[in-house]
Amino acid sequence: MNKEKKYWQINTEKLAHDIKQAARTANTEEDLKMKVEPLLQNVFKKIGVDIDIVQYEASTTSTTFRGKSDAVYGYLTIEYKAPGKLSTKLNVKKTVEQLQNYLTGQATQFGEQKEDFLEKAVGVALDGKYILFVRFIKVPTILQTPVPVEEKQSVLFPAIKTGRGFQILGPYSISYSSLTNLLIFVRASARRPLTAKDLATVFGPNCSIARQAVSELYSAAMRAQRRQTPSRIKTFFLEWDRIFGVVYGQELEKAEKTAEETAKVYQLPAGSR
Structure with missing residues (x-):
């Protein structure tokens, strides 16, 4: 049995290279998902994430939105996009709204505790070239990534306002530092939510x-x-x-x-x- 590794022991520089290589040969978001998901699962397992909890094409339904997220690891949702899709402001805006709707739809299962769920949840969008994170906060503050990303954030959201609700981190280029943040988020979030369905699965x-x-x-x-x-x-x-x-x-x-x-x-x- 392989010993569980810490996130800083993972070669995220090589992971970034492999993801970029996959993006060069992918034409659609499904192509990218099929190439990148095994790469991510390989490192997720190394840091102790139970990849068996993943749900693919998980349905999300709310009063205003219906859709399917690409991959859900407990509290973390990954949405794959066609290579280069996150390089324009319009597509970033649409993707962020999509992730917000996914997370809000998942939160409806928790009734009055839906904001508690949202605070734990992480939305991730990845197109093989860029990655962004969506988080929810109850108390007005400016969120930062756990590990500083060694580049300037893309000037797609230049004005950052402090307030409660969803905040966007990124888009960042796929790099060792941005992927290190992904590993930190998935390690903290990839556990089964305490819903009747998930509890029944385990117990x-x-x-x-x-x-x-x-x-x-x-x-x-x-x-x-x-x-x-x-x-x-x-x-x-x-x-x-x-x-x-x-x-x-x-x-x-x-x-x-x-x-x-x-x-x-x-x-x-x-x-x-």
């Missing part, structure tokens, strides 16, 4: 580890009940059972049925006892 009955964990916990609780001598597990279980009965009262029959169904979907060897 639901379709996950073998979850089934094994539930089986082990249930078996431990049942073994403790069969023992004649007192134990902490037995004491805690009896107390929980007492409180459960007080709270649910006549719902116990329904709870027993639910327990049987749960035992079935989690494939407990002896079912619910």
Whole structure:
């Protein structure tokens, strides 16, 4: 098993070279995505990112926008563009609006906590020549990249105003410093959001580890009940059972049925006892 690396141990200069090479032979954004995504995933894995969480062509729906983002790694969304697309002010403006809509659409899953999600979220646009980042802030401030980008920002957004809401970092040329910032962002953001769908993926009955964990916990609780001598597990279980009965009262029959169904979907060897 390879040891996890820190972002500064990654040769982002070589990564920048490889991405630029890919852009030279790509004609469309799909071409670029197919060439660059494997390059990014290779370095993402090296810094400890679980690339299995990625969702491709993830649908985003809001009251005013419907679309599909190219690649979503937890809180980080990557939008690929045709090579050179981010070199004009108009296309940058359209891309930024697109990323803002993607992030806002994802945030609707979190209800009243949608701004908490947006603060963690990162939007990335990449065309093989340039890269930009979109962040959301609650408190008015001027955002900066974690690592200074050793070049002047493209003069597409010369007037930077302090305010809450979305802010744009870039566009920056693809370089070792701009890609180092991408690695920092993905390392911090590539984790599963706490939505019902993502929690079910990790802890639901379709996950073998979850089934094994539930089986082990249930078996431990049942073994403790069969023992004649007192134990902490037995004491805690009896107390929980007492409180459960007080709270649910006549719902116990329904709870027993639910327990049987749960035992079935989690494939407990002896079912619910």
